[in-house]
Amino acid sequence: MGYQTEFFNSLSHISASQWCSLNTSGTPFLSHTFLSLLENTGCVGDETGWQPHHMAVFDGDKLIAVVPGYIKYDSYGEYVFDHGWANAYHQHGLAYYPKWVNAVPFTPVTGPRFLLHPDYDVTQLTLYVAEQIKCQLPDIVSSAHILFPPGATARQLEALDFPRRYSVQFQWYNYDYQTFDDFLQALTSRKRKSIKKARNQLAQQGVTVERKTAENISREDIAFFIRCYQATYLKRSGHTGYLNEAFFYQLAETLADKLLLVVASTSDGPCASALLLFDEHALYGRYWGALEDINELHFECCYYQGIEFSIENNLRYFNPGTQGEHKLIRGFEPVFCNSCHHLFEPVFHHAVKDFLHRETPAIAGYFKQATDVLPYNDKAKQQLNVFTNSSVDNDITTTTTEN
Missing domain, CATH: 3.40.630.30 (Gcn5-related N-acetyltransferase (GNAT))
Incomplete structure (x- = not known):
């Protein structure tokens, strides 16, 4: 395709106007302002465990994709729990840290993770970014993790050998x-x-x-x-x-x-x-x-x-943060969230892939249990997202049916 990929250790290398031209989501967490604040105030960088390592893709001089990323030296502040994977690496004499995460630090909110130019084909550009992650990062980190992407992105990444992990949050809908x-x-x-x-x-x-x-x-x-x-x-x-x-x-x-x-x-x-x-x-x-x-x-x-x-x-909705079954009895419905993972050590990559395949039915079961205790009356239940299936990712239904 003739694209060029660069990595930056600060958002200051990308102008706010360039960033805004790619960030069409409108969510404050993906704004140049919010992410720059984390860097400029020392909440990420240095000894925080979050070292900025952002990806930028250019078509000539034109910025066509940015991927906010961080080299991580622990798993704190991510809300996708992989301590067991880190322990398995350690038991086999391998280093799990540092790893690279594509995420908004300390923010378990689903949203775009690859910010792509609207004039380019989304599928092709996502493929390019995924391949660059696999090619450019193995020399410096053990693995790459895309945290809380939308379902459509997770499906694309899963097809590109970034196995998907499901989790459950609780959201209120208006x-x-x-x-x-x-x-x-x-x-x-x-x-x-x-x-x-x-x-x-x-x-x-x-x-x-x-x-x-x-x-x-x-x-x-x-x-x-x-x-x-x-x-x-x-x-x-x-x-x-x-x-x-x-x-x-x-x-x-x-x-x-x-x-x-x-x-x-x-x-x-x-x-x-x-x-x-x-x-x-x-x-x-x-x-x-x-x-x-x-x-x-x-x-x-x-x-x-x-x-x-x-x-x-x-x-339209209120996302109060991750975890907490106590939200259910206060009217917050269960929703599936995604993360996608690629480990550069093949044996461990396949082991994690198998683990996620076996974990998925348990997550689906938890989702069903959460749905069963929602406090809505029978009339209201007829319009809830969780019951009309508009908030349920059909992929997990397929996965659990196969099991």
Whole structure:
């Protein structure tokens, strides 16, 4: 094809305008601004375990593809868990790290991973990028991993010998609700009463919650959020979080129109805060922290306020983050997510391929179990994505049927 491939250790080598011409998704996480912030504030690079190693493809002087990538020295902040693979390498005297991941750091949100020029054939350009990954990376890393690509990309990569791994997340969908009470009416009577009771208990304890966006988010608000975020991370994980103060301050300065800040207060003042991002289609959560342990406050700030915001702004869905079966009983439906993997050691590549083939039915079974406990009433279930099959990847259905 006559294309040229280059790798860069910083997004500064690619202009924002060039990047924007390829990034048509609209999601804030794939913006030049968001990814550059991670680099410029030191959240990736140096000793973070995430060394930028981005791919760019040129047709002459014309940039036709960019692939955000990172050389990884551990598996933290990815949300696709491969520690067992790393242990198997170690047991056989091989090094699993460093590896290369095509991902948005610390962000388990499905979205385009290969940003391709709209004037070029998507299939052919995807094939070229996949082949370049196989050819250019084996000398410096053990393996290549594409994390949270859309289903269509995952299917293409699977056909190119990047075996697909399935996982399950939980998302809330907006079925043209006009109010939060409309959403509650779609639930079973028992669950509807449970949510109302939990929200009323917070009010009775004097807890108030405020949502702020854009210019209404002050520097003081961000400072309080950071305090909550770091305190909660320190309590749970022994460190103050993957993202630092500089990142959050600059995020509020550069992407304010994409931010939703939720602040909870008692009579003593602010006590908790959640920070979410949104675009014209969806709300994404969430960074969270609290200075007080108040029952149900986490669910109010991180889930119910997000649902209300999504309804008020006609957003199609709300992705609250990875894991957490407790989301199910609050109306979040299971959805399949993808990752694709190519290990450069043939024996291990085939072993992982076999493992994923055997793992898939278990993931499908978990999905089915999650579906069975959704709290929607019979009438509402007739329109749910999970039941109409619009959110279910037909490929996994085929795979599990064959097994």
